[in-house]
Amino acid sequence: MAEPMILAASNDGEEQRLPRNIEAEAAFLGALLIDNRIVEDVSIKLTPEHFFEALHGRIYEQILRLIDRNMMVTPVTLKPFFEADEAMQELGGPGYLVKLTADGAGLIGARDFAQQIYDLALLRELISVGRNLVDDALDTSVDVDPKGQIENAESALYKVAEGDGESGGMKTFLTASTEAIKNVEKALNSGGNLSGVTTGLDSINTKCGGLHNSDLIIVAGRPGMGKSSLATNIAFNAARRWVQEREDGIEEEKGAGAKVAIFNLEMSADQLATRILAEQSGISAELLRMGKISKDDFRELSRASRELEELPLFIDDTPALTIAALRTRARRLQRRHGIGLIVVDYLQLLQGSGRSSDNRVNEISEISRGLKTLAKELNVPVIALAQLSRAVEQRDDKRPLLSDLRESGSIEQDADMVWFIYREDYYEANKQPDPSDEGAHAQWVAKMEEIHGIAELLIAKQRHGSTGKVRMKFEAKITRFTDLAEDQWGGQDYE
Numbered sequence: 001m002a003e004p005m006i007l008a009a010s011n012d013g014e015e016q017r018l019p020r021n022i023e024a025e026a027a028f029l030g031a032l033l034i035d036n037r038i039v040e041d042v043s044i045k046l047t048p049e050h051f052f053e054a055l056h057g058r059i060y061e062q063i064l065r066l067i068d069r070n071m072m073v074t075p076v077t078l079k080p081f082f083e084a085d086e087a088m089q090e091l092g093g094p095g096y097l098v099k100l101t102a103d104g105a106g107l108i109g110a111r112d113f114a115q116q117i118y119d120l121a122l123l124r125e126l127i128s129v130g131r132n133l134v135d136d137a138l139d140t141s142v143d144v145d146p147k148g149q150i151e152n153a154e155s156a157l158y159k160v161a162e163g164d165g166e167s168g169g170m171k172t173f174l175t176a177s178t179e180a181i182k183n184v185e186k187a188l189n190s191g192g193n194l195s196g197v198t199t200g201l202d203s204i205n206t207k208c209g210g211l212h213n214s215d216l217i218i219v220a221g222r223p224g225m226g227k228s229s230l231a232t233n234i235a236f237n238a239a240r241r242w243v244q245e246r247e248d249g250i251e252e253e254k255g256a257g258a259k260v261a262i263f264n265l266e267m268s269a270d271q272l273a274t275r276i277l278a279e280q281s282g283i284s285a286e287l288l289r290m291g292k293i294s295k296d297d298f299r300e301l302s303r304a305s306r307e308l309e310e311l312p313l314f315i316d317d318t319p320a321l322t323i324a325a326l327r328t329r330a331r332r333l334q335r336r337h338g339i340g341l342i343v344v345d346y347l348q349l350l351q352g353s354g355r356s357s358d359n360r361v362n363e364i365s366e367i368s369r370g371l372k373t374l375a376k377e378l379n380v381p382v383i384a385l386a387q388l389s390r391a392v393e394q395r396d397d398k399r400p401l402l403s404d405l406r407e408s409g410s411i412e413q414d415a416d417m418v419w420f421i422y423r424e425d426y427y428e429a430n431k432q433p434d435p436s437d438e439g440a441h442a443q444w445v446a447k448m449e450e451i452h453g454i455a456e457l458l459i460a461k462q463r464h465g466s467t468g469k470v471r472m473k474f475e476a477k478i479t480r481f482t483d484l485a486e487d488q489w490g491g492q493d494y495e
Contacts, residue, residue, distance in 0.1 A: 019123040020052035021116055028113040029059055030100035035107060036073050039064070042114045050121035055087040059097070075101060122160055129156045151324045154331065155377070197341050197381055198256040200237020203470045203483045207459060208417065210256060211238075211341065211381035215463075216372045216414055218347070220386040220405060221421035222393070226455060227385045228267070229275070229479040230421060231343050234383065235260045236276055238341050239313045258340030258380070259312035261333045263326055265349035269315040275479050276313075280304040284477040312337070322351045323370035327377075334378050342378075344371065346385035347411070365410035372414040386411060388420075398427050402460050418461040423474060425451045455481065 032038050048057035048064075062081050066073045075097035082088045088096055133156075136149050196210030211217060211234075221227045242257030264272055278285035281304040283297050293301070314333055321329075326344070333339045344350070352363035352370075368384075375382040388404040400420040405411045412418060428448060433440040455474040459467050473482045 018052070018127065019120045021120060022053050022056075024113045024116050025051050025053055025056045026100055027103070028110055028117060029056060029063070030103065031107045031110040031113070032060075032063055033073060033075060033078070033097065033101050034104060036063075036067055038107075038110045039067060042111060046114050046118055050118050052120070052124070055085070055091075058082075058085070059100075125160050126157075129153070129160060132156070147324065151327070154328050194256050196256070197238050197258045198241050199234045200241070201234075201472065201481065201483055203472060204457060207465070207468060207470050208462065209464065211383070212416070212464065213379045213381060214376045215381045215416040216368075216375045217381060217383045217417045217419065218386050218405070218411055218415040219383060219419045219421065220388050220400065222388050222398075222400070224426055225421040225423055226474055226476075226479070226481065227421055228345055229474070230457075230481050231345055231383055231385055232262075232272065232275055232479070233279065233481050235262055235313060235341065235343050236279070236311070239311045242312055242340070243310060252338075259314070259338055260341045260343065261314045261316065261330060261339045262343045262345070263316045263318075263321065263329075264343075264345045265317075265319055265321060266345055267317065269317045272315055272317070276308065277301060277304055278478045279480045280308065282478060285479055286477070314339070320349070320351055323367045326350065327370060327374050330374055330378060334380070339378070340380050342374070342380060342382045344382065344384040346387065347371070348387050368411045368414040398422065398424075399456075399458060400460075412461065415461060416463045417459065420458040420460055422456045422458055423454070424456075425454065454484070 046060075048061040051057035051060060059078070059082070062078060063073050066077060071077060075094070078097050079094040082094050082097070088094060092099075133149075133153050136152075194205045194210045196208075196212040196215075198210050199205055199208075219227050219231055238256075238258045239260045240257070242252075242255065242259055245252075245255035245257050262272065274288055275285055277283075278288055281297070281300045283293060283301060287293055287297075288301070314337065316329060318325075330339070330342055347367060348364070350367045352366040371382050371384050386405060388400050392398055392400055392404050399422050402412050402418060405418075425448060428444075428451060431444065433444055435441050453473055453475065455472045457470040457472060459470065461467065471484050473484050474480070475482070
């Protein structure tokens with residue numbers, strides 16, 4: 001709730017019925033003026049806009065400003081700021097500030113008063129949302145979009161639940177720069193290369209600084225390159241880091257782990273779980289599916305399963321989700337579980353609204369905008385996988401380009417980062433010469449030995465830094481990406 005709330009009361013009588021407690025506001029302000037340290041004891045984020053009485057909100061705002069300057073705040077130090085305030089003059093002038101401190105009863109229940117001020121502000125905001133919802137529902141014009149209204153109502157209610165009100169989130173530079181400094185401090189404490197959610201791969205963290213809140217990261221590639229494997233690896237690494245940090249007593253806001261939600265429109269939840277179990281047990285995913293494992297392998301699988309029981313990883317395998325339904329489910333997950341990272345596999349399997357489905361380019365544009373909006377609304381990184389067009393296969397150099405993103409240039413525009421996965425051994429394997437040509441076959445074998453299991457992550461776009469290339473190791477049998485030893489220490493060899 002960062003801006004003053006406008007209440008569309010139909011008349012003065014209705015506005016008089018809005019939830020408020022002017023006396024609690026006055027008692028809380030009086031307690032603050034008597035003991036400035038109370039502001040540090042208030043656990044909720046109380047802002048001037050939470051006060052029903054506008055004058056009280058201005059007084060509270062000025063108190064916070066002076067405290068930020070390490071000044072002692074009393075009726076005397078506040079007086080110069082309110083001598084010309086018309087509302088204050090109606091109450092007898094700056095002497096009203098002294099009246100606020102006349103009754104010290106607020107000192108005893110200051111925290112309770114603050115909580116009540118906050119709760120009543122949320123109730124007023126809920127009333128405002130309800131009025132708008134009713135007004136919109138009564139609109140029966142030709143352009144009415146009921147599904148859009150439901151989506152807007154869900155979004156508005158989510159903001160109320162999070163205490164954001166209906167504001168657009170206007171922030172002062174002080175607020176924004178404070179957040180920026182926190183990110184820098186986080187990167188410094190992590191060793192100088194991680195200011196967001198970890199990917200679990202040092203080579204990517206070093207290049208990108210991790211996954212940043214409100215970012216949309218597109219991971220694209222042709223089929224068989226390992227898109228889903230990389231996204232699953234990152235999701236698992238972030239969730240495991242979250243568990244480890246809680247065990248180590250690291251505060252959540254200072255950690256690099258995250259609870260993760262995976263929306264997998266391509267695979268079922270059990271197939272995804274099989275991949276993760278294969279990665280952690282070191283047993284081939286194919287052998288797991290076919291049941292061709294030994295008793296020792298099964299014991300190792302059971303061990304891995306027990307270790308992963310408490311992993312904060314939530315999987316939604318509902319097929320053919322609309323972007324509106326995905327956003328609704330993501331909000332619900334964050335509200336209930338505090339999700340810090342979202343993975344969508346994959347973008348082209350999502351559906352837009354009925355109005356855009358007649359044009360695939362418009363539909364993909366709506367979906368990519370919706371994913372970026374979701375990242376900003378929930379303030380978490382969103383990884384969305386995407387397919388590439390067949391144009392890649394027509395070139396001698398199969399490394400993808402931004403122009404290869406299928407069906408819409410808006411994906412490139414909306415994304416904060418675009419990663420392409422390229423595995424040269426995938427294409428080289430199809431070039432095997434006739435074994436009877438010993439010279440050519442020997443050259444091919446030597447080439448395959450050199451590039452086998454090597455994958456390239458091509459960072460084609462990055463708002464926060466430079467583009468380039470990261471080389472990784474890919475173990476196809478257990479679908480796991482890991483760092484190459486040469487990149488763990490070098491870290492600067494990018495194109």
